[in-house]
Amino acid sequence: MDPTHHQEDPVPWEVPRQDPLFRQVSHIYSWIVPRLGSPYEHQNVMKVSEAFSNAWAGWRAPERRWLAEHLVAQFGVAITLKEPEEYEWSQLLYKPLATKAGSLPAEGGAWPLIRAPERRRLRAVEDCVAAIARDFPDARVAREWGGAFFAHERMTVNKLQRTSAAEWECLLRQLEALPEKLPALVDFLAAHDEPLSKALPTADALFLQAYDASHxxxxxxxxxxxxxxxxxxxxxxxxxxxxxxxxxxxxxxxxxxxxxxxxxxxxxxxxxxxxxxxxxxxxxxxxxxxxxxxxxxxxxxxxxxxxxxxxxxxxxxxxx
Known part of the structure; x- marks a missing residue:
């Protein structure tokens, strides 16, 4: 990455409401409820936002982004209808959306058992993160980054299991290439009085960058x-x-x-x-x-x- 084109990572968050994408999703559901035709539908749809909140940490960043895009597009369809009954609101329930996004397996299916290849993926990420943290010029920043990288389900075996082979290659390549780029990034940030932590990617950023680079x-x-x-x-x-x-x-x-x-x-x-x-x-x-x-x-x-x-x-x- 060219230091002059360094991009901000996705906003780090510890609870879903801190994530801008979740806030968009939550707002859209709050706008949907008044358009529903019955108290039963109100109750069901109101529960959906809670379901997303409970599961949000387990979603990969590209899945969250897909959900926000999909919902904003679907809401655009819904508001132009003259009658709420014209829209099939059940398609906005949690399970069908989570399945479409890829955070849940296909209907009636289950994720395969975690096996050695998936565990090797996580170990490779752990090794890269440890190497980056070891050589980073600010030990405190490196220690905090290394801990935060895996905290709150940000990087898990199941997320890596749901990551395509092409995305995985991009993700690992980015991590492996980072030590060589760090000196220039650190110098650039220091010269512009920016926090050195900006040189270190979040897990969410890596998942997004890998997804985008492989499509x-x-x-x-x-x-x-x-x-x-x-x-x-x-x-x-x-x-x-x-x-x-x-x-x-x-x-x-x-x-x-x-x-x-x-x-x-x-x-x-x-x-x-x-x-x-x-x-x-x-x-x-x-x-x-x-x-x-x-x-x-x-x-x-x-x-x-x-x-x-x-x-x-x-x-x-x-x-x-």
Whole structure:
């Protein structure tokens, strides 16, 4: 990793409500409940958020991100329906979502027994973490990082069992390469008066980076387009409900969202660095979530013309 392009790790958290992704999931469920047709459905859906809270630590970071993206997209579908009964709310219960995300095995199945290969994966991670901590220039920071890396189920055999072979190769490669990169990272952080702990990745960050590095740009573009479609829909919905977004700007937004389906956009997206692609998808999810937050709690919708810039082919030169 080039020190000048060092990225912040996902927010370290000890309880789910500290995780921004969990907060998005929790808010979406709180918005769903008033739309349900019966007290029975209210009770069932309210329990789902609690189920996610109880299991959150055991989910891998890519699974949590998938859930937040999926729920924000599904909520966009649900709010445009005239009657709550038109939406199949049972698909938002814990078990079907956890199965889709990959944190639970397929229906009727079970995770295979933990065997030697999975244990070897964890041992390899432990060895890498120990080597990194041993050579890190600040012993206190290294000790705290080494303990936190495995705490709160952040890195477990079961999580590694659910990690594909391609992701595992990326994850291990990142850890093995870190000692060589640490001196430059540490010098960069020290020169900019930043905490040296930023040079050391969290387990969540490694899982995310490994997932992203082992998937093609096409999969990120598909997610990006789906979220942009949701943004287009929610702004159109806001106009319909008289929530004051500029109609002409919303029309321009619709045109630009539609333009992302072209081959030129696909080539431009694929040409961007991996982290720019990942950030574009995350930003689109956050914009869509914030739009819902406005509709349900008085938060201002981002101006449509600013959202348009998210859909430009050159993402690097078109910041929001």
């Amino acid at each position: 093609l740009a096409d999969t990120r573009l598909e997610r990006f387009r789906a979220l942009l479609g949701g943004i287009d829909n929610v702004y159109a919905f806001a106009v319909e409900k008289g929530l004051k977004p500029n109609k002409a700007a919303v029309a321009r937004l619709a045109i630009h969202c539609a333009s992302t389906s072209g081959p030129d956009q696909a080539r431009a997206f694929a040409a961007e660095p991996l982290q720019v692609q990942v950030s574009a998808v995350d930003l689109a999810r956050d914009i869509l979530f914030d739009a819902f937050a406005y509709i349900h709690g008085g938060k201002c919708l981002l101006e449509p013309d600013r959202v348009v810039r998210c859909a430009q082919p050159s993402l690097r030169t078109s910041p929001l």
